[in-house]
């Protein structure tokens with residue numbers, strides 16, 4: 333039984349995108365980022381399909397535990413690290429690899445007893461984003477605490493994160509790179525710096541470990557380039573169905589607040605997706621959907637369970653017919669994000685469990 337709304341996830345496209353990255357950076361390892369439910373695509377399914385990765389990364393402990401309980405055995409890095417003794421113990425029990433970005437997390441190491449040592453741990457250093465990370469001045473001390481801890485086995489990698497990697501040629505990226513090179517000279521250990529945009533635009537940011545998220549899902553991180561321009565294949569297609577078609581007269585209003593008013597006799601379709609599924613309410617009156625490969629407008633406000641679309645220009649259209657919200661040639665998710673005045677990251681992450689996921693292979 334086909335239930336709508338549905339996100340159709342193409343695992344062959346996902347694997348294609350991973351292999352593109354490997355070709356682009358053959359000397360680097362890949363830590364595939366599958367936080368936030370694999371950017372809305374399903375974390376466990378992404379982990380299985382991305383078995384060609386060298387490691388995985390998630391933001392939080394619970395996301396790592398979910399993957400372990402699903403039988404994923406590769407290294408899983410917790411990008412935000414752990415925040416309590418209990419979390420540290422859980423991380424050890426599930427063999428998850430925390431990032432340490434704050435001295436409070438180093439203190440936890442001294443207060444905690446764990447069953448198995450941690451492996452593949454990372455020190456997050458501050459290079460310019462000023463969100464997470466230990467400053468270069470304090471880095472030496474932090475690195476020693478980690479290296480000397482009996483709770484950690486193996487080398488400590490150094491990680492940092494670009495604040496402006498989607499802005500190609502930005503001076504601030506070069507400044508961050510300089511900082512990480514400075515750290516690399518001090519510690520001679522593995523470095524991880526590059527997210528999607530940096531992987532594609534700054535070869536000198538690759539180092540030993542890449543951290544791609546967005547590009548794996550076939551989405552462009554750049555405003556002026558499509559996924560196809562970058563050799564990527566979109567992974568997700570989001571669709572719903574028309575559940576009602578009706579005619580409204582000139583002057584009649586559609587939806588909450590009556591923000592759309594017919595200037596002529598119009599054919600209105602109601603589609604079973606809304607903000608309660610994670611479809612952005614920002615698309616009210618400005619978004620488009622694709623029906624039979626033709627773009628039509630979202631009219632009126634997005635409701636919790638439904639949107640209305642203008643089918644006036646369409647002849648062969650029926651109740652039950654599929655509507656694509658994004659992910660076909662007419663309507664890439666990047667274009668929908670621009671209409672919603674947001675980024676594609678948010679659109680895909682926002683989809684919740686009311687949206688069924690269907691996995692296909694090509």
Ligand SMILES: *Cc1c(COP(=O)(O)O)cnc(C)c1O
Pocket residue numbers: 365367411493526527528529543544545546547553
């Ligand atoms: C989310 C995240 C990534 C992946 O970023 P993309 O832009 O999706 O490639 C990499 N590193 C860190 C620290 C992150 O939080």
